[in-house]
Amino acid sequence: MTHHKNANSRIPAVAVLGLGPMGRALAAASLAAGHPTVLWNRSPDKAAPLVARGASVAATPAEAARRASVVLTCVVDYEAARAVVAGLASGSTAMVVNLSSGHAAQARDMASWAAGQGIDYLDGAIVTPAPTIGTPAASILYSGPRALYDRSAIVRESLGAGVYLGADAGTAAAYEMALLDLFTMCVGGLAHAFALAAAEGISPEAFARFARGIGHLLPDMSDRFADQLSTGSFSADVSSIASAGSAIAHVRAAASARDLDTAPLRAVQSIIDRAVAAGYGDDSYARLAQSLSSVGRTVTPIENPA
Numbered sequence: 350m351t352h353h354k355n356a357n358s359r360i361p362a363v364a365v366l367g368l369g370p371m372g373r374a375l376a377a378a379s380l381a382a383g384h385p386t387v388l389w390n391r392s393p394d395k396a397a398p399l400v401a402r403g404a405s406v407a408a409t410p411a412e413a414a415r416r417a418s419v420v421l422t423c424v425v426d427y428e429a430a431r432a433v434v435a436g437l438a439s440g441s442t443a444m445v446v447n448l449s450s451g452h453a454a455q456a457r458d459m460a461s462w463a464a465g466q467g468i469d470y471l472d473g474a475i476v477t478p479a480p481t482i483g484t485p486a487a488s489i490l491y492s493g494p495r496a497l498y499d500r501s502a503i504v505r506e507s508l509g510a511g512v513y514l515g516a517d518a519g520t521a522a523a524y525e526m527a528l529l530d531l532f533t534m535c536v537g538g539l540a541h542a543f544a545l546a547a548a549e550g551i552s553p554e555a556f557a558r559f560a561r562g563i564g565h566l567l568p569d570m571s572d573r574f575a576d577q578l579s580t581g582s583f584s585a586d587v588s589s590i591a592s593a594g595s596a597i598a599h600v601r602a603a604a605s606a607r608d609l610d611t612a613p614l615r616a617v618q619s620i621i622d623r624a625v626a627a628g629y630g631d632d633s634y635a636r637l638a639q640s641l642s643s644v645g646r647t648v649t650p651i652e653n654p655a
């Protein structure tokens with residue numbers, strides 16, 4: 350049987366609302382760090398393996414919150430998170446850390462709604478996969494009141510490394526969305542490349558050996574984007590936008606010849622074509638980010654970590 354410090358010790362009790370793969374990982378990390386951990390999920394059966402490890406179960410979100418000093422919500426989106434948090438008893442003194450995904454405006458709306466309900470609310474965004482939780486590989490971003498970030502320190506530390514991004518509740522979600530943008534587009538590129546390789550009779554294993562080399566280019570390329578976007582100097586020291594345009598035309602022809610869906614390639618080509626038409630063909634790839642974001646919008650800069 351797992352032994353936990355009792356509720357009177359200084360180790361705070363944690364409620365985890367939402368037991369998908371990420372909620373279960375959060376609950377497991379909380380238990381492993383010795384926090385009394387109370388669980389609630391819309392479908393109650395998912396709690397069973399964690400109960401076997403020492404967690405308790407609450408019948409409602411309100412009951413879970415009453416038994417904890419920090420409530421972690423981790424459900425599919427902000428709509429579901431708000432429905433869950435709306436069920437907390439008005440008398441609950443527990444602070445809420447919402448780790449569900451969504452975009453910045455949703456996080457800000459949730460924070461002001463929570464303030465109106467008298468709920469102490471901190472927004473968070475988990476930017477590493479579930480198996481990293483509770484390990485040094487975890488990375489979790491937070492934004493909202495600094496006092497709540499500090500108040501949740503013991504609980505946060507059991508989940509993994511946290512970074513505080515400032516008082517604007519939307520900042521963590523803004524970072525998460527940009528990181529998910531990078532991740533999902535890379536996944537799309539990977540899927541398309543494996544499909545094209547397969548269409549040419551290349552085995553997945555043989556292709557993966559060479560795909561690694563492309564993956565290794567990303568960290569340096571990302572730093573170069575940051576440098577060029579912040580200085581506004583887009584000299585094409587490596588490759589130009591026009592050369593990327595020729596490359597993608599070759600890939601489109603190859604994919605068409607194999608009856609492969611070319612939609613993702615056409616999307617990228619349209620971005621390149623627009624930049625070339627605007628006279629940026631000789632510039633570096635980083636210029637593409639600038640031409641994508643200058644679609645007649647004004648953007649209020651968000652706070653950035655030091």
Ligand SMILES: NC(=O)c1ccc[n+]([C@@H]2O[C@H](COP(=O)([O-])OP(=O)(O)OC[C@H]3O[C@@H](n4cnc5c(N)ncnc54)[C@H](OP(=O)(O)O)[C@@H]3O)[C@@H](O)[C@H]2O)c1
Nearest residue numbers: 367368369370371372391392424425429449450475478479
């Ligand atoms: N999995 C990861 O590696 C990962 C990484 C980073 C961020 N995240 C984020 O973490 C959050 C949770 O992700 P997940 O992977 O655990 O699973 P998920 O499939 O995104 O969400 C499943 C959870 O949401 C609950 N849920 C869905 N609709 C609900 C509603 N209307 N009311 C109440 N609960 C509702 C589900 O309850 P039922 O069990 O009853 O269906 C379940 O607990 C998401 O926002 C996700 O983007 C996940």
